[in-house]
Every structure is written in structure tokens, then in C-alpha cells.
Amino acid sequence: MKRLFRGLGLGALGCLLLASAGLMGAARAEDEIRIGAIYPLTGAAAGTGVELKAAAELAAAIVNKEIPLPGNLAAGAGMPNLKGAKIKLIFGDHQGNPQVGATEAERLITQEHVVALIGCYFSNVTATASQVAERYGVPFLNASSSSTPLTERGFKWFFRTSPHDDLFVANFYDFLKAVEQKKGVQLRKLALFNENTLWGGETTKIEVKLAEEQGFTVAEKILYPAKSTQMTSEVQRLKAADPQVLMQSSYLGDAILSMKTYKELGFAPPMVLANDAGFSDSEYLKTLGKDGNFVLSREVWALDLADRNPLIKQVNDLMKGRNGVNLNGNSARVFTGVAVLADAINRAGSTQPEAIRKALQETNIPADQIIMPWKGIKFDEKGQNSLGTGIIVQVQNEQYRTVWPFDIATADIVYPFPKWEGR
Template identity: 80%
Template sequence: MTRMIAAAALLATTALGGLTAGAARAEDEIRIGVIYPLTGAAASTGVELKAAAELAAAIVNKEIPAPAGLVAGVGMPHLKGAKIKLIFGDHQGNPQVGSTEAERLITSEKVSALAGAYFSNVTATASQVAERYGVPFLNGESSSATLTQRKFKWFFRTTPHDDLFVTNFFTFLEDMEKKTGDNLRGIGLFNENTLWGNETTKLQTKLAEERKFTIAEKIVYPAKTTQMTSEVQRLKAANPAVIMQSSYLGDAILSMKTYKELGFLPKMLLANDAGFNDSEFLKTMGKDGEDIISREVWALDQADRNPLIRQVNDLMRERSGVNFNGNSARAFTAIAVLADAIDRAGSTQPDAIRKALQETDIPAAGLIMPWKGVKFDANGQNELGQGIIVQVQNGQYVTVWPFDVATKPVVYPMPAWDGR
């Protein structure tokens, strides 16, 4: 009997040892699924987001030296130096494809967590899949406010959302009225019709009423449209002092070309980030893209306040040939925050990663973003995110608001087309 017990104990010990070794082998590689638009109309944006995510992974894996102070789970010390591997999915700008890619990454690629997906409507569907499977989903770039109002257990978002961004625009306009003495109360709303644009329109309409602004014209146009002549004619006829516009890259370029064709510009064009902040926008538009004002979450000119901004941007430029923009900087930050959480979890198990995300408390000094830090509220929303407003001046996006962190004064009003 004694020999039988000893044999059983030895067998159990061997089995446990095998399980431990198996777990260790599995965690030599930490698989993270990342979903972006890598083909289709927003492919150029997706390529930049992918490059930013890959830079974050390279820093985590110590393939390149990590800038001092960056919080990113560098070296994965709590997982014995395990490497993260990003497995990419291409949603093509299609919410259904996004959900299919999320399921593939979870069931076939066996990822421990998901990140993405830039388009708010795709993030909505892909994160529903993650919620169903009980897999953490960290969103870095989508700003639709309702994404963190769904009471999801597995969804987290680092970027601020449109409630903050839209509020900032109205505060900025009030500040500009005080500075210039002009009446900027007449506004035109010009937004695309996916989840992001529709929700932005609702927020703008609500705040315009609350802040005593008049909506001279409200247009919601079909996303991926191929012509905007009739819409711009309506805006020109209404002649608002300010246009607030939400467009992805193709639409942003098309609208600017149409504005020029019809000889129309408002005193200020306030862009809701996205296409207007894509690197391809200024490459395509050149001087015709000058003086556009956009909400933003990142700007290179904030590097004097935070040295990490320039240090990590230099790495991005060396690897990809372009500077960060607000989209790619947020993509980098999402992977860094997720890697930090996985390292602190000391595990690739979903529950452990979720708990670590809930406990995240990264200070401003550990980020490349001009935020107060990263700390998630009960709904998974980072409660320490902030926004800035930038303007295109001499081919660069420079910070113009809040005025106390501005590096350049606002060029106002926008010069007419014949004065450029």
C-alpha cells in the first residue's frame, strides 16, 4: 500500500510538473489580437496604426531599447521574459468583418486579449464578440461615447470619448469669442453617418442648445460617398461662421476639394480628428489643408512638457518614416497599457488580465499622451484622459488650445481660397 501511495504521489508530482512546464511554454509567447482596417478606404490609416502597435511590441520585447520611464511591461518580468506576438486582423472598415475577425482571433489564433479597431462601429461589433467569449478588449482609438456605456465586463478604453471632445469645441469657441470679439454662434454640422458621426451629431445638437449656439445647417452624409457637391452647396447657402465636421480620410479629402471647387470656407473649420489628422491628408491636400483646426489627443509640440513624446516619436519615425499622429499615438499607447496589465497579471488567463486592467494606475510621466494618466472607471473608461486642439500651420499640427499649453496662436479667420 505504501509503495502504491508513493507511486501515486510520484505520478501526481510528474503530472503537475508537466502542467507547469506546459503553462510556462505557452507563456513564452503571449498572443494579442489586433484588429484594424488594413485594406479598403482607410487602409493608409490602418497601416500607421499597425506600425505603432508593432513599435510598442518591439519595445515590450526589448528588440529596441525602451525610453526611460515608459510604462509598457518592458521585458515582461512577471512572465519570465515572455514575448508578445501581435496577430493582426483586417476589418476593411466593415463591422460584420470586424466581428468575424474577432471570433477568428479568439477561437483559431487563441489570443489572450484583443485591441483595436479604430472605427467606432467596428469596435462595437468586435467587442461584443470578446464579451461573449470572456476575452479582454482594449480599445485605444474609438471615441463613440456609448462604447463605454454598455455595461460590458471585458471592454476597456484608454482614449477620451466624444462627450469630452465635443464639449471642448464649444468651450474653445467661447474662448475665441472672448479673444476676438467676434460672434461665432452660428455653426454648421457636417458629419458622416456611421455610429461615430451619428452620435457626434446628437452630442453637438444637444450642446449647441445648452450653450446657446444656433445650428445654421445640419448635414449627415453617407460614409464613403463619392460626391459632396449638394451638401457643400447647402453649407455655403447657410454660411455658418463655424463648421464642425466628422469625416474619415477619403471623405475629409473629398470635402476639402469640394469646398475649393465651390469657393467656400467658414471662419473656422473644426474637424473631429480622424481623416483630417491622418498623415495622408496633408500629403494629398498640401497647402489646401492649411489652417484646419482639429480636436486631438497628441501633438509633437508637447514634447517640451514630456520628453517621452519626442523619444518614442523618433523611434516611430526611424521605423516607419512618419511621425505619430493622434490615431497612431493612441494605438501605441493601447498596446503599451495592455502589455503592462498582462505583465502585472503574471498570467495570460482572461480573468487575471481583466483584474490587472481594473487595477491600472499609470501616471502621466509614464505615457506619450498629454493626459493625467490611465485609470479605468467602473465602465472601463479611462478617467484621466484629456483633449487638446491643434491647427495645421505650415504643414504641421500645432497646439492652439487650451491656451495655457498652446505653442502657437490660432490663425483666424481661415484665409479665403483666393487669399492662400
């Protein structure tokens, strides 16, 4: 056997292992459906990863009927087409490292024999892990990475429920123009402050492109090193640029550090418009308290929309009861991703990868069966959910309030961003 393995190339060996995994998956089909979930469970983003893990486990518990199904949530509850099989989540820790993410994806496929993967929050890790899944022919559902190129690679096995950054950045400019009209102000001078991995880099390109097309001026553009330990020089440059709007893409540690540095240096542009991620993480406000107020952020979910969708409160109450925290935009997307994947596996009536892939392609979930403020979930030919939409929230009194689109807003925008000394 050792000689046989030596003689096989990596691709052939992978196929052999995958065939073995498929056989084991089929053997378990009636009692256990193994799904790999790859998130940052240690390292700088561990706090985020813990919440994502909790949201995934909540969705699995609902599917497994350990918790009554909330309302008409689309979640494949009970897996009736697989004789009541139970979802078993097998977690991988990518530590914020793309190569580790790829290694974890391979481990989950070849050693844990998962029938599908979900992950990875960081766009650059999702890129490498999904390449492994593509090579092995295993469905990969991405619930929370927004870098646009992820669905531009021509992959057959990749599906994304969340909207992408092309949409989110376009929302930025639509929002700015709407605020200009409503408030009678000018918001044309921008500064861009984004982390320098795949997500931040691609977001910067889109922001610059749309600024040029829509009559905005980029006065300063900074791509800072991800996981920075100090931002003094960068913030001094931003302050010197004197922007009317600061657009920022940061994960948790960077978001917290930047806000502390803004206060320290007295930097308070009229508007801080964040790109979700670290600014919507529960630890953001736990750490900063009132100093986290007044930041605006693009979002995909908000608790204050529960009056419009009863499912939001029902599911959030379950999350709060089990884990002591509310859902946020990050964890709500992961909850939704696991529910969508379980629904597809149930409709497939099989744990075979091709059957699951076909069921994902045929997904058509209406808006009233999800907790997201989207028009529904339906994948296009690239694997991108074509019905996702974005909102803008603002932190007011240490709570996230929906402020745009105006027709669904629960609060008026606080403008301008208050000076630190006047709070």
C-alpha cells in the same frame, strides 16, 4: 466529434473553443503572449490602418526589448512577471466593415488563441468586435474609437484608454467660447457635417444637445454617406447656410474629398473645426499639401508638446526611424493602447483572461509615463479612462500646432479661415 459539434449550440461551442484557447495560451505563457489587433488594413482606410499597425508593432518591439525602453514609459518591458515572454501581435483586417470585424474577432479568439484584443479605430467596428470578445470573456482594449456609447453597454471585458466624444464635443464649445473672448468675435452660428456611421451619428447628437444648452444655433445639419465619392450638393447646402463655424467628423477619404470640394466651390467659413480622424491622418497632408492648412481639430496628441514631455520626442523618433512617418493622434493612441495592455498583462503575471481583466481594472499610470497629454490612465467602473483630456490643434504651414488650451499652446490660432483665392 462532428456529431458532438452538431449537438452544441453556438454559445456552448464557443465556450468549448475558448477553453481550448485558454489551455493553449497557458501553455505558451512562458514564451509567447498572443494579442489580436483588428484594424482596416485594406479598403478606403488602409492608409490609416497601416500606420496603426506600425504603431502597435513599435510598442510590441519595446515590450519585447528589441528596442531600449524610452525613459520611464509604462510598457511592461521585458515581461519580467512572465519570465521574459514575448508579445506576438496577430492582425485582423476588418476592411471598414462591422460584420467582418466581428468575424475577425472570433477567428482571433478561437483559431489564433489570443489572450486579449485591441482595435478597431472605426467605432462601429469596435462595437461589433467587442461584443464577440464580451461573449467569449476575452479582454478588449480600445485605444482609438471615441463613440460614447461604447462604454455605456455594461460590458465587463471592455476598456478604453482614449477620451470619448462627450468630452471632445464639450471641448469644442469651451474652445469656441475661449476664442470669442480672446478674439472679440461671434462664433454662435454652426453647421454640422458628419459621416453617418455610429461615430458621426452619435457625435451629431452630442453637438446638437450641447449647442442648445450653451446658446449656439445649428443653421445646418448634414449626415452624409460614409465613403462618399462626391459632396457637391452637401457643400452647396453648407455654403448657403453661411455658418460661422463648421464642425466636421470625417474619416480620411471623406476629409480629403471635402477639402477639395470646399476649394472647388469657394466655401471658406470663418472656422473649420474637425473631429480628428481623417484630418489628423498622415495621408491628409501628403495628399492636400498647403490646401490642408488652417483646419482646426480636436486632438489627443501633438508632436509640438515634446518640450513638455520628453517621452513624446523619444517615441516619435523611433516611429520615424522605423517607418518614415511621425506619430499622429491616431497612431499615438494605438501605441499607448498596446503599451497599457502589455503593462497590465505583466502585472497580472498570467495570460488567463480574468487575471488580465483584473489588472486592467487596477491600472493607475501617471502622466509622466505615457506620451499622451493626459493626466494619466485609470479606468472607471465602465472601463473608461477617467484621466484622458483633449486639445485643439491647427494645421499651420503643413504642421499640427497646439492652439488650445491656451496655457499649453505652441502657436496662436489663425482666424478667420483664409479665403481660398487669397492664399
